Amino acid sequence: MKPTIPTLTALLALATACATGPAGTPVPQALAVSGSAYDAALLVELPETAPEESPGLHNVFRLSDNIVSGSEPEGEAALAKIASMGVKTVLSVDGKAPDHEMAAKYGLRYVHVPIRYRGIEKDEIQAIAKTFQELEGPFYVHCFHGKHRGPAAAAVGRVVLDGASRDQAIAEMRQWCGTSSKYEGLYATIAFGDLPTAAESAAYDFDFAPVHAFPGFRNAMVDLARSWDTVEALSKREWAPDPSHPDASARNEAAKMVDIYEQSVGMDECRSAANDFRSWLDASLASSKRLADALRAFEGGDAAASDLAKAEVATLKKLCSSCHGAYRNSGS
Secondary structure, eight states: OOOOOTTSBSOOSOOSOOEEOGGGOEEOOOOOOBSOHHHHTTSSOOOOOOOEEETTEEEEEEOSSSEEEEOOOOSHHHHHHHHHTTOOEEEEOSSSOOOHHHHHTTTOEEEEOOOBTTBOOHHHHHHHHHHHHHSOSOEEEEOSSSSSHHHHHHHHHHHHTTOOOHHHHHHIIIIIIOOOTTOHHHHHHHHHSOOOOHHHHHHSOOOOOSOOOOOHHHHHHHHHHHHHHHHHHHHTTTTOOBTTBTTOOHHHHHHHHHHHHHHHHTSHHHHTSOHHHHHHHHHHHHHHHHHHHHHHHHHTTOTTHHHHHHHHHHHHHHHHHHHIIIIITTOO
16 A cells, blocks of 8 residues: 655646657656655655665666666776676766776766756756667666665656656655655656756757866865765774775774865865855864874774764764755755
8 A cells, every 4th residue: 555645735647748758758747746755755655675785886776677776886896797787878976086997898888977965957957868868778877875866867767768757766766765855856856857858858968978077165075975984884883994895994084084174174165155154164174183183092092082083973974964954955
């Protein structure tokens, strides 16, 4: 039985009029619902499906014969695994520049269209849709963790390439891939946004570049996210090495975070930002320095420093959540 959604008026039923997609595949119109797009992701009840996990690939879901959604491939073995799935094109919507040269060794073509957590901009939607409609599949679509931005981009493909209904596409985001309720903008893009037809994509100028580099603060946050993930994961292991990443060092990654925050504080775009943003950034820099100091002390034999380091991890997490809620996720 489908879950009931008290906040929604059951107006769903897709409009019968459809734009024409590739080879006559219909591109369903926007959903007609009242309530959030995240809530609408329960209008279709999907069977429980566990993600596929393999070395260097996580949260992998085969959404269709054409489209696989998952995490960023970590290393050459992960790219080889993607190729073994029959994938021909890899679409990254993460900020990090992909290793497209290594991917090419396995016959994989990379396309890089970085998007934000708050939603997908019109030109980004056009580039993503054109990739699905004009390049060779199957496609592997990823962001960093494969939970939020990647599934949203994959959902674009599910609609414009596979002809899946929008309610099905957002159901896959929520119920399978685990896209968070914090990213209503990603859900709304798929549920209510304008998705291009094949003709509109054909008219859009996009060169399918394998790398799209960002300058400034946005690029700094790409590197910061990876260092943060390592530090947070090792804190849960009492700072013991992770056998799957034995070279990862919390102390080294914390030092990187200090460098990134110091560079960011000095950027013109950050110096001219709103007071609350600058306050969070300054506090994060101070906390990252305390974290780095505590980890140095811990590695020097001060067992009590472990708790100090964990406290700074908690502080940084709160600071990041506050700033992300106001700026990254909301679209401010």
